Structures are given as C-alpha cells and as structure tokens.
Amino acid sequence: MNVAVIGCGYVGKAVAQYWRQELGFTVTATTTSPERISELEAVGQRVVLTKGDDLAGLQSVLENQDTVLLSIGAKNADVYEETYLKTAHSLVSALKQTPSVRQLIYTGSYAVYGDKNGEWVDEESPVAPANKNGQILCDTEQVLLSASTENLGVCILRLGGIHGPGRELSKIFSRVVGTTRPGNGEDTTNWIHQNDIVAAIEFARKHKFQGIYNLVDDAHLTYRELLDRVCNQHNLPKVSWDESQKSVRPYNARVSTQKLKAAGFQLSHPETI
Known part of the structure; x- marks a missing residue:
C-alpha cells in the first residue's frame, strides 16, 4: 500500500508513523519547512x-499512491485561504492527473x-460558519468533495478540538487558568484525542469511507465544566466568568458521532478528561 500524507503536523505525522511502523505501508510525507525534513x-x-x-510538487507526491491524507493546519488566522482553499484547488487539479489514487481523506473541523x-x-x-475562516473551511470541503468519482472516494472527517501526547489540555489552557473569561461558560465543547483521530483515519481508509463524518468524543462538556x-x-x-460580557467563542454545537459509530468505529478515549 502506497500512502501519501500531505501536511505532517501533529495529526499527519502520527498517522504517517502508524501507517509505516504498524502496517508496513510505503509512506510519502510532505512538509513546507526544510528544517523538518x-x-x-x-x-x-x-x-x-x-x-x-x-501543482507540480503535488503531482509528484501523488504519483503511484493508493490513498492520500490531507491533514493541514493554518499557522495563523491570516493564512486560512492560502492554507486550505488554495491547497484544495491544487490538490483536486493534481488528482485529475493521477488515476492511481482511490481515496482522499481530509481532516476538517466541526x-x-x-x-x-x-x-x-x-x-x-x-x-x-461564524466568520470568514469558517466559510473558507466550508468552501474547502466542497472543493474536495467535487473531486469524487467512481474511482476516487473522498472522505471528510470533521474533528473536534485536538488533544493528546504533547498537547495536553493543561498546556492548551495554560494562558486561561486563573483569568476571568467573558460569558457564563455554558457553551458546549467538542474534543477528540490524537489516538482516536489516527484510528478513525485508518478505519476510514480500510472501509473506503466516502462523504462526511463527525469525529469528536462523547463528553460534550461545557466550557466551564472542562476548565x-x-x-x-x-x-x-x-477560571472565573463575567456574565455581563458576551462569550467570544464562535462555535457552540453538540456534535453527534452516531454516523461513525453506526459504521462500527469505537472511541478509545470517549471522555475528554
């Protein structure tokens, strides 16, 4: 099995490692940073x-691949369009020239x-979407789904907030502890552990998933409960709360993973904490 991981950050690197070391796949990994080679x-x-x-670089990456994982992340809010949407357009163009690829899996966001x-x-x-960058994520999904054909399945996993080894919740919220936050903290959170993301990506590859699947854990804690x-x-x-101020969190939804579970996937970290 030849697999390509486009974007080897926190998730992509872990998937590449699993595919190579546990399953013996031939892995092509990409990076935009020479120091990470x-x-x-x-x-x-x-x-x-x-x-x-x-485009030429992506075509080189895709050559002779069976499965492609697109797991990219914007370095800051100003480069969403360049990171997500432009990559999606280039990748779809490259896929049209690469008939060997039978599946594309993309890690999106709830x-x-x-x-x-x-x-x-x-x-x-x-x-x-609550803002421009949320709209860019929506547009990116649509561009990638447009690449779907009889020979190419496209699977989108909408992830919750990501935590795991090296990205513990205590580190993620280190700047928040001891402060006063706007709102009442009753907004719902959705998180997912790195191990479950890796497992779900492999599950999607193995079972040739197509379409959209949510991927979050079962906790659905409020922001207040979590902190x-x-x-x-x-x-x-x-953390203290100032209910005289409006919450600044743009996402407040309780995300169901019933579709993924109905397909047979089981979480190894169903509780956030």
Whole structure:
C-alpha cells in the first residue's frame, strides 16, 4: 500500500508513523519547512518539500499512491485561504492527473457548524460558519468533495478540538487558568484525542469511507465544566466568568458521532478528561 500524507503536523505525522511502523505501508510525507525534513524521514520513506499551491510538487507526491491524507493546519488566522482553499484547488487539479489514487481523506473541523446555541448537529445539519475562516473551511470541503468519482472516494472527517501526547489540555489552557473569561461558560465543547483521530483515519481508509463524518468524543462538556476539571486535576487556579460580557467563542454545537459509530468505529478515549 502506497500512502501519501500531505501536511505532517501533529495529526499527519502520527498517522504517517502508524501507517509505516504498524502496517508496513510505503509512506510519502510532505512538509513546507526544510528544517523538518530530517524529522519526517523517521516516519516516511520519502519526504517531499512542497507547498499547497505547487501543482507540480503535488503531482509528484501523488504519483503511484493508493490513498492520500490531507491533514493541514493554518499557522495563523491570516493564512486560512492560502492554507486550505488554495491547497484544495491544487490538490483536486493534481488528482485529475493521477488515476492511481482511490481515496482522499481530509481532516476538517466541526467549526463549519458555527453557533447552534448548544443544539445537537449531525452530518445532515446545515453548515453556518461564524466568520470568514469558517466559510473558507466550508468552501474547502466542497472543493474536495467535487473531486469524487467512481474511482476516487473522498472522505471528510470533521474533528473536534485536538488533544493528546504533547498537547495536553493543561498546556492548551495554560494562558486561561486563573483569568476571568467573558460569558457564563455554558457553551458546549467538542474534543477528540490524537489516538482516536489516527484510528478513525485508518478505519476510514480500510472501509473506503466516502462523504462526511463527525469525529469528536462523547463528553460534550461545557466550557466551564472542562476548565473546572482541568484546573482541579492539575491543581491550577480556577477560571472565573463575567456574565455581563458576551462569550467570544464562535462555535457552540453538540456534535453527534452516531454516523461513525453506526459504521462500527469505537472511541478509545470517549471522555475528554
């Protein structure tokens, strides 16, 4: 099995490592940073330095691949269009020239649902991005889905907030502990552990998933509950809330993973904390 991982950040690198070391696949890994080439040579037999708008570079990556994982992340809010949408357009163009690829898996975000006032959402719920970058994520999904053909399946996994080894919740919220936050903290959160992301990507590859699947854990804690538990567990100063101010969180939806579970997938980390 020849697999390509476009974007070897926190998730992509872990998937590349699993595919190579546990399953014996031949892995091509990409990065936009020359200084990461030697690091990625430990998880991929081939490492390619390329950017998302480099059509020739992407065509080189895709050659003779069976499965492609697109797992990219914007370095900051100003480069969403360049990171996500331009890469999607280039990748779709490259896929048209590469008939060997039978499946594309993309790690997206539940951010596309926007603010649903804490109501349940599933894959059939209308998207309602809360800002421009949320809209870019929606547009990216549509561009990638447009590449689907009889010979090429496209699977989109809408992930919750990502935590795991090296990205512990105590680190993620280190700047928040002991502060006062706007709102009442009752917004719903959706998280997913790195191990479950890796497992779900392999599950999607193995079962040739097509279409959209949500991927979050079962906890659905409120922001207040989550921060209270993190602070209690690590003996950190509690977070206070100022209900006179409006919450600044653009996402408030309770994300269902029933579709993924009905397909047979089981979470190994169903509780966030």
